Every structure is written in C-alpha cells, then in structure tokens.
Amino acid sequence: MAPAAAVAAMDKEALFRRLIKDYGAALRYFVLRRVGNPTDAEEVAQQALVEAATNLAAYRGEAEISTWTFGIASNLIRNHINRSPERRYVFEPADVLDLLEDPTSDPFDVLSRRQVMNIVVAKLGELPKGMAEALLLVSVDGLSYEDTASQLGVPVGTVRSRVSRARATLRALLRDAGFDEQA
Template identity: 45%
Template sequence: MHPAPHSIPVAPACADPVSQLVREESERLRRFVQRHVGNGSDADEITQQAFVEMSSCYDRFRGDSKASTWLFGIARNLIRNHLARAPDRRYAFVGEEELVEEHDPRTDPQACVELRQTIGILDRSLAAMPAALSELLIMICADELSYEEAAAQLNLPVGTVRSRLSRARALLRSRMRQQGAWLDA
C-alpha cells in the first residue's frame, strides 16, 4: 500500500541519543553559553565544542542524571576554562559616557544611577566570594537550575547544595550591605 501523495512521512524514533540531544538542546545550550561569555562567536564555538566532547565520550555517560544535565555540565566546564584563559572577556567595560547614553528615558534618572551602582556592588561582591559559592549562586539564580540539576552538575548531594546556597546568599547579602547596597530581602 502506497502512502497518499499529500501525506508527510513520519521520521522513525531517533535511534541515536546524541543526535536527539543535539536537536533538543542546541538552542537552549547556545543561550546558556551566550549568557556567560557574552560574545556570539565564542558562544557558538563553545556550544559546538560541548557537543563534540559530549559525542566523543557519550559511551562513558553513566546515566546518573539526565543527559541534558550532563551536557550542560560539560558546557559549564568549557565556559569556566574560556573565562579563565581570557578574564578580560568576562566583563564588558564601557566608558562613563556610554553608561549615561544608554539610560531609559521612561525611568527615573536617579533610579538608573542607583541600579547601576547596585549592579557594580553585586559584581564586586560576587567576585570577592569563594568561586564555589558564587558559581552556585549563578547556577541557581541566573541560570535558573533546580537544586537537583545544580547538585548533579557539581556532583554534590542536594542537601549540600541547599546549605551552600544559604551560606552564599548570606555572604552576598553581608558583602553588599558592607559596600552600601540597600537590599529589601
């Protein structure tokens, strides 16, 4: 029996889990990397490298977590290596005149200045924290990973992630208050 001429063939279920993971996670992984490195071409390169590394060692994937969690862990390590080799790429340094020009006229200018100051204090506070704590804060708060996903990427028990996150938040709050940032929470 022949299919109707106007019917669309349905692809069989993907037998290759690596190809399936590439299809399902490539855009999300690219955005994840882009948030950390800022530069589009670097993000493309790191994303591609993460898939290459995942593909080359997929046979060693133990299955203790989701394959996507494992993939994002590979990407996180590549990002960390990239930033360690090029710390000047970690932050975008701009002149004061550029900061003044990019304000939103719909907001209160004083609020813009205060927000920029708070962001600067936040950046300095995170940089002064132990790397393990600041990285965990970024994973949970900025990357929006669940405690379970963060625990899997860091190879830690969930309870340890929760206690370290509590310690990191308290330390960040303390450092920001010491530098004059007013925090509502």
C-alpha cells in the first residue's frame, strides 16, 4: 500500500476498499486463528477494517498500514475474547458440589433417591407452615432449638413441640404414600 501521505490523501471509501483488497483475506485468517469461530472472526475482521478506515487521522505512518491495521485487529480480538460469554468463568460457591451426583453411583439408585426426595419435599409442603419451618431449621439447617426459637421468635418449648409434631406428621404422610419406616 502507499506511504502515509498517500494514504492520508485517499478518501475513506477508497481506503476501505483498498484495505479489503490488500489485507482482507489475511486479516480474516489472522483473526480466525485467534478467535476460533468463523462468524465472530468475520465480524472482528470487518470491524478492524472499518476502524482502520475511519481512524485514518490516527495513522502516523511510523509503521506499514498493514501493521497498524493488524494492531487494531489484535486489540479487537483481545476485547472480543474478554467479553465472549463462552469464555467467561463462573465461580460457584463450594456448596454447589453438594448438589452434584457421584459419577460412580448406580443410575437406578440416583433416580430412586431423587424420587424419594421429591416425595419428601411434597409432603413437607403439606405440613403447617410453623411446623415445617421449625423442622427445616433444626433438621436441615442444623440450628439448635435455641437458635431456631430466636429466629422464629417463639419460645424453645414451642420449637421442640413443633419439631416433634412435624416429624410425627411427616412419618404418617410418608407411610400413607407407601413408605415404610425402615426405608
């Protein structure tokens, strides 16, 4: 391509056409090698050519126009990769591992446990709200009777009573659903 003075004298449309003709294929290949996705690479390469043509005033002629254009493309590639959703990492809390199944488990056992848990959750939903809350805080969340009483704003004796009645009611509901107490 022409030296900096000649490039500066060209109109933007002519420069854009010239950039595409001289560097378009090489630039697309350059971007594709770094981005990996052909559609994204085409967009980034086109954006680099448009940026080069529209920011002609910033071109000082210290390097070849191709070097300058590929530098613009490199910056756009970096931005694209940093913003690309498929390249973002999501950090999950450690307790998310508790929800994952053991890959060595028997699929039948996994399905059976899930079905039982779904039934237990459904039966918990049938308990009166105060009883269910007390049972979940003590049995699932591991709170003491005192901490549960403080959280619910009721006396400790009320929590003990609600937990006891909730367990008995849940046992009866599960027995009615076909579960024996040994399971």
